[in-house]
Amino acid sequence: MTPTAHALAGRPRDTRIDDAVRRATVELLEQVGYLQLTIAAIAERAGTNKPALYRRWPTKAHLVHDAVFPPQDLDAIPASGALRDDIRTLVVIGLDLLGRPAARAALPGLLAETAADPALEADVLGRAAGGTWTWLQQRLDAGVEAGEVRADVKSTTVFELIAGTAFVATAMRPLDAVDDTWIDDVVDLIMRGIGP
């Protein structure tokens, strides 16, 4: 999803275009939505042209994915000691990731595109779930050992619960209705759900 790399020979890319395009993509996405977003409009707003975009990203979907969900976003998840705090962190990360206006505008469109492009599907879901799922798995294992979590709780199910709830909440609720109270309610339900 990162702009397609190129060989060493030849004129190097102007990295300012990369940045300007990503910025323009996010801005336009928030204004007009995924379906109304056009490559030409992005290029114009970024002060460049279509071929410059197609050299870097093969499709609109790849560009949007890269602009809205940059790869570095998810690398490190802070692990506190308390299970409840860690679950809460995960919920907050999910809300953060999915709740941003650009993300709300982008996600349904990206999911719709994955129907025709399995490679893209892997990219989208992979980057979204990537490190988070592994991290959750390890955290729950530790929780089982500590007696805080039932042994038959599957990390995949918990992951789907957290991700799904965050997705539906950001999609169906007005943004300001996803507040601390809501988060506490959800964390409460999950903690009791996975607890012994």
Next chain:
Amino acid sequence: MTPTAHALAGRPRDTRIDDAVRRATVELLEQVGYLQLTIAAIAERAGTNKPALYRRWPTKAHLVHDAVFPPQDLDAIPASGALRDDIRTLVVIGLDLLGRPAARAALPGLLAETAADPALEADVLGRAAGGTWTWLQQRLDAGVEAGEVRADVKSTTVFELIAGTAFVATAMRPLDAVDDTWIDDVVDLIMRGIGP
């Protein structure tokens, strides 16, 4: 979302076209996905032409919504006595609704369209949540009275939990991995989550 009604005068509509178009829409949707779906292709497969479709539905989104989520689907939810069974029924309904191939293909596309059409958004979310949410609310109230559910559990949160989990599971898992075991796990988590 039902085909737009028309005045009484003049030649009446051929209702066989309504059905043929809906059938063609679902079939093509499963084959090519929402974004690749074109009105022209639907018209051709249904043995008619574009104007006949535009007379009935204003946009592709309205047509797909009507074809994939017909209005009568959700009116009655069977209520057993046991809370666990009723929650399970709700999860199964969600999976049924979202898990069908046509629904998996349609939903992200429809959600993407709602960004530009609030009326459509109300239709899509309304029909999906409509009766179900009211029903859940009443069932949880009864559960609280029976001492099976904590008093501070909000039906909206539980609804989001169920709907979200079903959505993510159908979107991320292969279809055959959403089986009875998975359902039991989810129901288990929810029951413990909302229990006293």
Next chain:
Amino acid sequence: MTPTAHALAGRPRDTRIDDAVRRATVELLEQVGYLQLTIAAIAERAGTNKPALYRRWPTKAHLVHDAVFPPQDLDAIPASGALRDDIRTLVVIGLDLLGRPAARAALPGLLAETAADPALEADVLGRAAGGTWTWLQQRLDAGVEAGEVRADVKSTTVFELIAGTAFVATAMRPLDAVDDTWIDDVVDLIMRGIGP
């Protein structure tokens, strides 16, 4: 070269677009020249878009030919009695045809295009020469009979002489240097050249 006709069924063309495009073509041609002329610019100036142009003319060359040398221009050549006057008329027609700014801008480009498209070549040369050459042939035959023209004078050669001189004069001279004096000189040379 006339806009491609189409079947009777379906929506009829907007003839105002035909006219606006031809007008825009001539205007832009005079401003920027044949090579700098673009289909998109013509469409924009005509208040329409590229597909509307491509529906009517297959290439820029066909459009320019149709706009600059409309078919009806050449149908009737007034024949006076005097040979000298008729030759003069022919020279004036040639200058008129080739001397207009749009024609000066269009011709070299059109000739360059004919290298790759024999059908276009026939169209361009045919329309230019068409009736004129036949007319000249008959006029010279009559001249021979009247003893005003040598019997071995070939009409093709005379035609090439007149057309070529007009072309080179309009191409190499400033426009205002192609005046009545110049015309008289040329007619004089030709009259003596073909006379007995």
Next chain:
Amino acid sequence: MTPTAHALAGRPRDTRIDDAVRRATVELLEQVGYLQLTIAAIAERAGTNKPALYRRWPTKAHLVHDAVFPPQDLDAIPASGALRDDIRTLVVIGLDLLGRPAARAALPGLLAETAADPALEADVLGRAAGGTWTWLQQRLDAGVEAGEVRADVKSTTVFELIAGTAFVATAMRPLDAVDDTWIDDVVDLIMRGIGP
């Protein structure tokens, strides 16, 4: 139009590239015509690359002009004693210059380019007419003195007559129809036209 000169310092140009490019230009020009001719294709056929060409000629037009009409071609016109022979020589030179396949392919393109580049126009017309027109002027003056030419005949007009006829003949006739008979006819017309 000669390859742009460069400073003395640094690595000198490889003159074999100059020649190879000119050769490739003429060959490709005859095959595909002026408009379809691309710098990239010339570079490839000449066994080099685009920057090497752009270092030598600023545009395709300059390169083609230099390759098809090299500067040394016209410097000396053999003058016989007889006026008719000299006029004939001029016609033959014109046919030679304009009749070669490369010239037929190049000229309309070059003329089309001159619309946007007055400097090029001067180059193209200047090289074509240059010495020839001066020579014709002097020859006609001598003819007047010898009583072979009318005093009011203008050399510019005669020049346009010869050049134009040659141009149109090479453009409109098949090459093999421009033979000795045709030349004799034209020379005859001109001789009678300018004679006393």
Next chain:
DNA sequence: TGATAAGCGAGACGGTACGTCCGGTCTTGAG
């Protein structure tokens, strides 16, 4: 003889213009 300067090949870049697809509308002629 080492520094300077311009050439060379290779190849990608930024950007203009292209020709096409297709979405939604309109017209015709019949029912």
Next chain:
DNA sequence: CTCAAGACCGGACGTACCGTCTCGCTTATCA
């Protein structure tokens, strides 16, 4: 007012090619 048929207008697409630039290297002239 609907139907079938089909062309229309116009927005957006993805691509071809132009002229430029950068790279790593070579080949001359000049200090």
